Amino acid sequence: MNLSGRDLLKLLDYSKSEILYLIALAEELKKMKKEGKDHRYLAGKNVVLLFEKDSTRTRCAFEVGAMDLGMGVTYLGPTGSQMGKKESIADTARVLARMYDGIEYRGFRQDLVEELAEYSSVPVWNGLTDEFHPTQMLADMMTVKEHFGELEGKKLVFFGDARNNVANSLMVVCSKLGLHFVCCGPKELFPKESLVSTCMELAKESGGSITLTEDPMVAAKDADVLYTDVWVSMGEDPSIWEERIHLLKPYQVNSTLMNLAHEDAIFLHCLPSFHDTNTTIGKDIENRFGLKEMEVTNEVFESSKSKVMDEAENRLHTIKAVMYATIKS
Numbered sequence: 017m018n019l020s021g022r023d024l025l026k027l028l029d030y031s032k033s034e035i036l037y038l039i040a041l042a043e044e045l046k047k048m049k050k051e052g053k054d055h056r057y058l059a060g061k062n063v064v065l066l067f068e069k070d071s072t073r074t075r076c077a078f079e080v081g082a083m084d085l086g087m088g089v090t091y092l093g094p095t096g097s098q099m100g101k102k103e104s105i106a107d108t109a110r111v112l113a114r115m116y117d118g119i120e121y122r123g124f125r126q127d128l129v130e131e132l133a134e135y136s137s138v139p140v141w142n143g144l145t146d147e148f149h150p151t152q153m154l155a156d157m158m159t160v161k162e163h164f165g166e167l168e169g170k171k172l173v174f175f176g177d178a179r180n181n182v183a184n185s186l187m188v189v190c191s192k193l194g195l196h197f198v199c200c201g202p203k204e205l206f207p208k209e210s211l212v213s214t215c216m217e218l219a220k221e222s223g224g225s226i227t228l229t230e231d232p233m234v235a236a237k238d239a240d241v242l243y244t245d246v247w248v249s250m251g252e253d254p255s256i257w258e259e260r261i262h263l264l265k266p267y268q269v270n271s272t273l274m275n276l277a278h279e280d281a282i283f284l285h286c287l288p289s290f291h292d293t294n295t296t297i298g299k300d301i302e303n304r305f306g307l308k309e310m311e312v313t314n315e316v317f318e319s320s321k322s323k324v325m326d327e328a329e330n331r332l333h334t335i336k337a338v339m340y341a342t343i344k345s
Contacts, residue, residue, distance in 0.1 A: 122142075
C-alpha cells in the first residue's frame with residue numbers, strides 16, 4: 017500500500033484497509049525495536065513539530081520515532097514560531113516545506129492543520145486539535161488488537177465528555193473498523209449530530225454500530241473496552257471544573273462498571289489521568305471539591321485490566337508508522 021505524500025489530518029480521510037495497514041506496520045516496527053534491529057530507513061530526512069499545546073506522549077513519540085527512523089527533529093513550542101502571529105499559516109507551511117520532509121501540528125482548531133496541509137508540499141500530521149486526535153486512535157486500536165487478537169465486533173465504550181476530540185475520533189475509527197462504539201455521557205455533552213450520522217453510515221458498511229446513552233450501567237454491560245478521558249480538556253477555561261464534575265461524576269470508570277463488562281475487558285485512557293491527587297490539579301480539585309479521583313478510580317487505573325501504559329507506548333510505534341509510510345518514496 018502506498019501512502020507516500022499523504023497527510024494525516026483525521027481518520028475520516030482514510031479507508032479501513034489504510035488504517036489497518038498503518039497498525040500492521042506499527043506492529044512490525046515495534047517488533048524490530050524490541051529485537052534491536054536497525055530501521056533508520058529515513059536517514060537524511062528531517063521533520064518539524066509545531067506545538068501550540070504542550071504534550072508528553074505526542075512530543076516524545078514523534079521525537080523518538082523520528083530518531084529511530086534516522087531523521088533529524090526540530091521542536092517549536094507555543095512560543096517557538098511566528099505562525100499565526102507575524103506570519104500566516106500559509107506562509108509558515110510553504111517555508112517549512114522547503115526545509116523539512118514532514119510537518120506535525122498540535123494545537124487548537126482543525127481548520128489550522130487543514131490550512132497547513134493545503135499550503136504544504138510535504139505531509140502534515142495532526143498531533144491533536146480540538147476536534148480530532150487521529151494518532152491516538154491508531155495507538156488505541158493497536159492496543160485493543162494486541163490484547164484481543166482482533167478488532168471487528170468488539171464493544172468499546174467511552175464515558176464522559178463525549179464531544180471532545182478523543183470521543184469524536186474513537187467514534188470515527190470504530191465505525192471504520194467494525195467495532196461497536198457506545199458513547200456514554202450526559203446528553204448535553206453528546207457529539208455533534210452531523211458526525212454521529214456520518215459514523216452511523218460508516219458503521220453500516222463495516223458491520224459496526226454507534227450507540228448513544230446516558231446510562232453508564234447499560235453502556236458497560238458486556239463491554240470489551242472501557243475508555244475515558246479528563247473531564248476538562250486542554251485549552252478549556254478552568255472555571256468550568258465545578259460544572260463538569262457535577263455533570264460527569266456519574267460517569268467515572270470504577271470497579272462497578274468494570275465488573276459489568278466482559279471478564280477479559282480492558283481499561284484505556286489517552287492520558288494524562290486524574291486518578292489520584294499526585295498532581296497540582298488533582299490536589300486543587302481535592303481542596304475545592306473533596307474529590308480524590310476523577311474520571312477513573314485509582315483501583316481501576318492500577319489494576320491488571322488497565323492497559324494504559326501499553327497504549328502510551330504504542331503512540332511511539334504508530335506515529336513512527338505514520339511518518340515512515342507518508343515520507344518514504
